[in-house]
Amino acid sequence: MSEGLKNKNDVLDHVAARIGSVTDLTDGSLQGQHRTDGITNGAKNDCETWNEENPENKITRDEVRKAISEDIVNRIAEERKLDVTDPKVRQEIIDSARYTALSGVGSAADKVCPD
Secondary structure (H helix, E strand, C coil), X not given: CCCCCXXXXXXXXXXXXXXXXXXXXXXXXXXXXXXXXXXXXXXXHHHHHHHHHCHHHXXXXXXXXXXXXXXXXXXXXXXXXXXXXXXXXXXXXXHHHCCCHHHHHHHHHHHHCCC
16 A cells, blocks of 8 residues: 555545546546556555455445545646635536546546445
């Protein structure tokens, strides 16, 4: 597991940031096969290691999906220079990105946390 990941939220934030970094914010696709494979595999290893070491507090696919979605919403807000803390702004991003940037979240979560 990557250094500095001390709790479940650290792992989820790290995994989400890794996947978010290779997600196209316009269409939700993962960018660059070699780069994406390495990042996806690293994120998957972090989840698997956490789950092996913490069987009573496993990371679920749904938690990974939510964390990735959150990261992407934050990236879109930053790119558009919007206030990500405003609930209306967040909902607007989610609504506008529903079939674009957020469309690949489920697939990415399935790769990272297949269980």
